[in-house]
Amino acid sequence: MQQTENLNIEAFEPMPTPEEIHARVPLSDAAAESVLAGRRTLERILDGTDPRVFVVVGPCSIHDPVAGLDYARRLKKLADEVAGTMLLVMRVYFEKPRTATGWKGYINDPRMDDSFHIEEGMQKAREFLLAVNEIGLPAATEALDPIGPQYLGDLIAWVAIGARTSESQTHREMSSGLSAPVGFKNGTDGSLDAAVNAIISASSQHSFLGINMQGRSSVVRTAGNRYGHLVLRGGGGRPNYDTVSVALAEAALDKAKLPHNIVVDCSHANSYKKPELQPLVMHDCINQIADQRKAGHRSIVGLMIESFIEAGNQPIPADLSQLKYGCSVTDACVDWATTEKMLREADAALRGVITNPNPA
Numbered sequence: 001m002q003q004t005e006n007l008n009i010e011a012f013e014p015m016p017t018p019e020e021i022h023a024r025v026p027l028s029d030a031a032a033e034s035v036l037a038g039r040r041t042l043e044r045i046l047d048g049t050d051p052r053v054f055v056v057v058g059p060c061s062i063h064d065p066v067a068g069l070d071y072a073r074r075l076k077k078l079a080d081e082v083a084g085t086m087l088l089v090m091r092v093y094f095e096k097p098r099t100a101t102g103w104k105g106y107i108n109d110p111r112m113d114d115s116f117h118i119e120e121g122m123q124k125a126r127e128f129l130l131a132v133n134e135i136g137l138p139a140a141t142e143a144l145d146p147i148g149p150q151y152l153g154d155l156i157a158w159v160a161i162g163a164r165t166s167e168s169q170t171h172r173e174m175s176s177g178l179s180a181p182v183g184f185k186n187g188t189d190g191s192l193d194a195a196v197n198a199i200i201s202a203s204s205q206h207s208f209l210g211i212n213m214q215g216r217s218s219v220v221r222t223a224g225n226r227y228g229h230l231v232l233r234g235g236g237g238r239p240n241y242d243t244v245s246v247a248l249a250e251a252a253l254d255k256a257k258l259p260h261n262i263v264v265d266c267s268h269a270n271s272y273k274k275p276e277l278q279p280l281v282m283h284d285c286i287n288q289i290a291d292q293r294k295a296g297h298r299s300i301v302g303l304m305i306e307s308f309i310e311a312g313n314q315p316i317p318a319d320l321s322q323l324k325y326g327c328s329v330t331d332a333c334v335d336w337a338t339t340e341k342m343l344r345e346a347d348a349a350l351r352g353v354i355t356n357p358n359p360a
């Protein structure tokens with residue numbers, strides 16, 4: 001018999017099951033509290049019962065857990081300082097969807113040398129998420145691999161479906177079963193349709209193939225996720241955070257009978273991937289939010305910033321000891337001083353307009 005299958009497969013290497021990885025890095029009480037408190041506040045913001053704004057802020061990708069946790073500790077202090085007006089959620093991205101090729105992130109290749117130790121990456125990603133939550137910060141991530149959430153989902157408070165996958169049925173099905181709110185990004189061409197349709201699709205029940213916690217291939221039946229929302233990230237060569245674009249996004253949500261829950265990503269095509277433009281986008285959006293709230297209206301409920309300790313980005317060197325500490329290896333970020341300035345200015349502008357309903 002001639003072989004007709006697996007012609008392009010070089011190997012199947014068994015992975016530990018989600019249950020095994022959870023046993024190696026168990027969820028702690030402190031981390032569970034951080035995850036649940038984060039999700040609860042996000043849900044209230046999306047329901048309109050908490051007037052604050054959430055900000056997903058952190059590196060484009062995690063590649064160095066030491067620098068990542070250094071960043072998390074700084075962010076926690078800032079989060080406490082601005083808690084009256086904003087919920088800060090740390091961007092903890094381990095999976096990078098590449099335009100063509102490139103490093104696919106810490107889970108896929110934790111040693112950054114094309115050795116693809118995915119088992120090691122998955123365990124270390126879990127350890128990192130546990131530590132961030134134990135610091136007291138909720139975590140946000142992009143869900144790219146459809147079985148990834150079985151390994152990490154208990155440690156995540158907010159999920160993004162990226163511009164390259166909002167149109168994917170697989171990602172919509174997965175989102176319908178996630179326990180956290182999910183932001184769907186507009187397409188890389190700037191169109192909103194795929195993201196709006198994704199919110200509708202993910203809110204419905206689905207049945208699809210996946211794995212269970214014991215790693216067994218399963219029919220997954222989901223209840224639907226009612227916290228899907230739209231993320232404007234610009235595209236097709238132009239930003240879409242301005243008031244006219246936001247009004248068009250509101251109209252698209254109205255047409256689909258969806259609530260006005262919009263997050264603006266200050267990075268990516270909204271700032272032409274130039275980090276020095278992110279503060280301008282943020283400033284404009286904070287003014288829009290203040291104007292909206294004063295007028296008794298509300299559509300921008302969240303923001304995203306790509307930020308790390310050092311500004312800019314760096315290529316991955318062959319000799320990893322040459323890596324610059326705290327600097328992105330994927331998209332360019334604003335530095336820590338700029339991050340503090342952006343968030344403190346936003347807090348000052350929103351005070352008097354927004355009041356924390358549950359001060360600590």
Ligand SMILES: O=C[C@H](O)[C@H](O)COP(=O)(O)O
Binds near residue numbers: 060096097098101102
């Ligand atoms: O945020 C990350 C990047 O914009 C995304 O992964 C695409 O990156 P690339 O165009 O460099 O591949």
Ligand SMILES: C=C(OP(=O)(O)O)C(=O)O
Binds near residue numbers: 060097142161162185
């Ligand atoms: C890949 C990302 O964004 P987008 O899907 O908007 O390109 C990201 O936020 O890392």
